[in-house]
Amino acid sequence: xxxxxxxxFTPLEESLFLTLCCRALDNRSEQPIxxxxxxxxxxxxxxxxxxxxHIGTNLMLNATLRxxxxxxxxxxxxxxxxxxxxxxxxxxxxTRGVRLAPxxxxxxYDVDFPAVAAARERLIPDRANAHVxxxxxxxxxxxxxxPSDRPAVIVADGLMGFLxxxxxxxxxxxxxxxxxxxEMVFNSYTPFAIWAVHHSPGTKGVADLIKFPGFKDPxxxxxxxxxxxxxxxxxxxRDLAQVPSKLRLYYRLQAHSTAWSxxxxxxxxYRF
Ligand SMILES: C[S@@+](CC[C@H](N)C(=O)[O-])C[C@H]1O[C@@H](n2cnc3c(N)ncnc32)[C@H](O)[C@@H]1O
Numbered sequence: 001x002x003x004x005x006x007x008x009f010t011p012l013e014e015s016l017f018l019t020l021c022c023r024a025l026d027n028r029s030e031q032p033i034x035x036x037x038x039x040x041x042x043x044x045x046x047x048x049x050x051x052x053x054h055i056g057t058n059l060m061l062n063a064t065l066r067x068x069x070x071x072x073x074x075x076x077x078x079x080x081x082x083x084x085x086x087x088x089x090x091x092x093x094x095t096r097g098v099r100l101a102p103x104x105x106x107x108x109y110d111v112d113f114p115a116v117a118a119a120r121e122r123l124i125p126d127r128a129n130a131h132v133x134x135x136x137x138x139x140x141x142x143x144x145x146x147p148s149d150r151p152a153v154i155v156a157d158g159l160m161g162f163l164x165x166x167x168x169x170x171x172x173x174x175x176x177x178x179x180x181x182x183e184m185v186f187n188s189y190t191p192f193a194i195w196a197v198h199h200s201p202g203t204k205g206v207a208d209l210i211k212f213p214g215f216k217d218p219x220x221x222x223x224x225x226x227x228x229x230x231x232x233x234x235x236x237x238r239d240l241a242q243v244p245s246k247l248r249l250y251y252r253l254q255a256h257s258t259a260w261s262x263x264x265x266x267x268x269x270y271r272f
Contacts, residue, residue: 004045006119012162013116015206016092019158021050022063023094033064034071038095042123054201062265063158065236066187069267070155071099073185077153078102085109085152085179089137089171090159092116093123097130109133109146138167143178152182160186161197164211169224176225176272183231185269189214193266218268227272234267 023039091110117134135142191214
């Protein structure tokens with residue numbers, strides 16, 4: 001196996017390894033949820049020391065279940081709109097476009113900082129109609145080069161926490177005005193979840209980078225842009241089928257109350 005050494009990332013860029021390693025470990029587990037073979041390969045080729053991240057079962061399950069839910073939303077959208085554009089914002093080294101395997105009529109854009117985009121180009125084989133965009137999503141220029149006459153499905157997996165409330169709202173507004181219509185799906189945080197990121201050992205490394213304050217009401221973004229309509233709030237704790245039995249009780253207890261479930265991982269799905 002040819003090993004690859006990447007130039008150093010900033011701490012913000014480094015955060016991609018947590019979710020990447022969660023997917024790699026899931027692939028190595030007995031009953032993978034996502035079965036992301038490429039994530040596993042990338043971690044091996046980089047010789048990345050994932051043990052230093054102290055990834056527990058709960059974190060691994062959360063990251064992979066959440067990726068799977070986001071995949072499902074994107075996949076349904078692409079099945080209905082074969083002419084669509086797909087975006088993965090803050091894509092890191094995630095190969096969502098490979099997992100989704102959209103038809104050749106779909107253009108897929110993975111957006112992350114230039115250093116991450118360069119790493120993607122070295123690690124992830126080229127596919128037809130897959131594009132890597134090296135940019136800060138808070139800037140507006142990168143979006144100008146994307147088609148503006150096709151419906152878009154926009155995924156942001158693990159990005160929102162790193163943007164301030166204003167930056168996130170501005171990004172949503174730019175996306176909504178660029179595309180004629182589309183759907184947006186991302187994992188969201190309540191103020192409690194933000195607090196939890198700061199206080200759980202698995203996420204200590206990224207805690208200092210978190211800028212998002214979190215919000216409680218999934219309808220709140222509808223007030224940021226009148227075109228935005230909530231389609232669904234997906235609470236991972238309600239999704240028991242894939243969870244190993246020892247954790248199932250915990251999730252089942254959580255699922256009893258929506259208020260309690262919202263303290264866990266929430267996925268918000270909107271259309272515009
Ligand atoms: C926790 S990682 C998640 C990566 C990937 N979505 C995944 O699930 O593996 C967050 C990613 O967001 C990227 N990111 C954070 N802020 C960004 C910004 N302003 N512009 C572009 N990318 C950003 C980081 O570089 C990092 O790759």
